[in-house]
């Protein structure tokens with residue numbers, strides 16, 4: 001806990017370390033509150049650092065035990081100083097030396113879940129970003145790379161499984177029912193990639209032969225009795241390993257690859273070298289307990305962490321400002337993997353949905369920051385959608401700009417040139433500039449300028465000359481600390497639709513770089529297309545080629561035409577979203593002025609025609625029929641937002657659609673009946689998702705028949721996806737069936753914490769006045785625990801981020817509730833407490849009444865002392 005304001009760290013102040021650590025020998029004796037870590041470091045002055053300075057190692061809440069040794073001899077008390085946050089050796093030797101330090105830890109008391117802690121009965125670690133300094137004193141920065149040898153000792157019964165990074169070297173029994181294992185990782189790594197696990201765990205094993213013939217033993221460790229639920233994760237792992245060889249030429253490099261699933265974990269998972277530690281939510285799945293979305297989440301997180309082996313581990317980050325170097329790139333890689341495993345357009349739509357619902361609001365509010373921030377006070381607060389998801393979009397644009405082949409050459413060059421190093425964004429981009437011959441200087445602005453660029457397009461059609469022109473202007477809104485922005489490089493994939501629905505031949509405009517690609521580089525451009533017979537309908541930013549807000553005023557006719565005919569499936573979906581968004585924004589406005597929600601027969605017709613199509617793609621049809629979210633509409637409206645009006649508009653449109661196309665919905669629904677045996681593949685998942693969308697529209701339409709349908713689907717479900725989609729539909733209607741289904745669910749899954757998370761989240765999202773009390777009540781449910789991040793995220797996060805009308809209650813009670821939880825949690829787990837504050841990312845756009853109440857809750861948090869660095873940083877930024 002820090003009571004004073006955390007100091008800002010700045011990219012501009014980067015300095016090479018004064019010392020390097022070549023090897024680390026850790027001897028970890030797992031023994032409850034008497035756990036000891038002996039760390040033997042081979043250090044030497046860094047030729048690139050300052051000479052003759054003291055050695056200062058980082059610590060966080062550490063206790064030194066015994067007397068430190070320098071080259072084997074005890075140090076005298078005057079030559080060093082040890083505090084909980086630092087170990088200082090006043091006059092270190094001028095040449096290489098060995099320092100031995102012992103720290104004493106109590107893993108069970110570590111409620112922050114950073115460093116060495118206990119999850120259930122197992123010992124495990126989480127070191128990224130700065131957790132290693134909670135284990136032992138160290139140069140805890142990613143540009144200090146060392147070779148680790150780790151010896152773990154523990155009680156044989158308590159911890160029969162002992163794992164660390166790298167390859168196993170030795171193991172054996174010791175006196176007193178104890179045993180040990182030694183692990184060696186030959187690849188130099190920063191300490192944030194260190195991991196160890198000790199516990200009584202079950203395992204499933206498999207193996208893999210790499211392209212060049214290396215044999216790798218694979219293992220996934222889980223709680224006893226959950227072995228079968230790890231099978232899909234293992235399958236996803238093997239597919240990831242093969243894909244990285246094929247798509248990027250990257251092979252695995254150790255003899256073993258281990259994954260451990262734990263139930264108490266602050267984030268999703270962690271890519272520690274050879275020993276990935278996972279939130280069990282991203283490992284465990286069975287058809288009865290996991291939805292299709294859970295399976296997809298497992299596939300992508302398994303892939304993500306595996307892909308880090310090259311993008312993050314073999315090449316790491318010089319400093320934490322470069323976080324996107326590994327995260328944006330690795331998200332890009334896992335998205336590409338998922339697109340190859342599933343359907344390209346559908347996955348693209350779902351990634352963009354995610355980007356718009358989290359990253360765009362972040363970029364438009366007080367927490368906005370560049371993909372590569374240039375200052376931070378708490379690095380844990382920068383594991384954001386901007387660094388991850390916008391970071392991935394930047395890589396995608398790079399590929400679009402330079403083309404597939406040059407992109408691959410650039411990646412190859414990056415791997416060849418920087419393997420074993422801690423690199424920067426400039427070094428990464430230089431590889432692509434070299435491989436492609438492009439000047440990427442302006443492109444680097446994507447890393448330094450925050451805010452979602454707006455691209456404003458106006459059309460001009462001159463029938464007499466057959467000339468069609470697009471005036472395109474870019475504008476990047478001001479963000480905290482950045483008021484004037486420079487124009488960026490924006491690749492716009494595009495086409496012009498003729499009245500037959502096909503792309504017209506583009507007349508010649510010299511600035512159309514490649515077939516179907518316009519590249520914006522300055523504030524304003526005009527593109528002219530000559531020799532056209534009719535005004536085309538423009539299809540811009542196809543496949544979401546740039547992460548921008550496109551503003552173009554197309555008529556409903558144009559949008560609905562594009563929704564049916566655009567050759568780019570992403571833009572079919574986009575056109576439909578744009579049509580619905582415009583209607584909903586108008587509708588919300590009218591509702592605030594006392595009017596009724598608007599419907600639009602042509603929107604319902606468009607949905608019906610997709611549902612009724614002979615060659616229907618179920619997954620696409622589902623995406624096509626889902627309305628823009630309340631968050632999308634909040635961002636679109638931008639100021640003076642009334643969440644109740646948005647909800648009413650959206651609900652009203654759903655009701656209108658339901659009423660108008662009920663026969664199509666029913667036919668679609670009954671044509672998609674459960675086929676019995678469950679497989680998680682994309683095609684059957686698409687089928688179930690469309691079934692869920694149809695049911696949801698039917699239920700919103702009201703009527704006892706639809707409710708009975710949902711009740712039946714709930715009861716008869718043979719898999720969790722169908723059961724959950726029925727329960728989710730029912731959760732939206734205030735009807736006795738809902739409560740019956742909720743209590744049945746609680747009974748059925750009473751011993752399944754991950755399943756109850758779904759139950760918590762659904763109830764937290766009920767858009768009714770009684771929900772806050774319900775959430776308060778659920779916090780006393782025996783399955784809820786303030787010690788478990790998944791439970792908190794489901795119930796409290798589900799309410800704060802998943803229930804716009806009730807979190808934003810006009811009386812401010814939602815804000816006060818969140819403030820109470822954040823303040824209660826902060827002393828125990830500041831990282832998770834800070835995450836919850838993300839719910840305030842758009843508070844400044846609210847109408848005056850709510851805005852004042854949100855501010856009041858934020859000020860109440862801010863007035864408390866001490867606050868963690870995590871919470872204090874966010875609350876200060878929220879109020880700035």
Ligand code: ZN
Nearest residue numbers: 304308327330
């Ligand atoms: Zn990652």
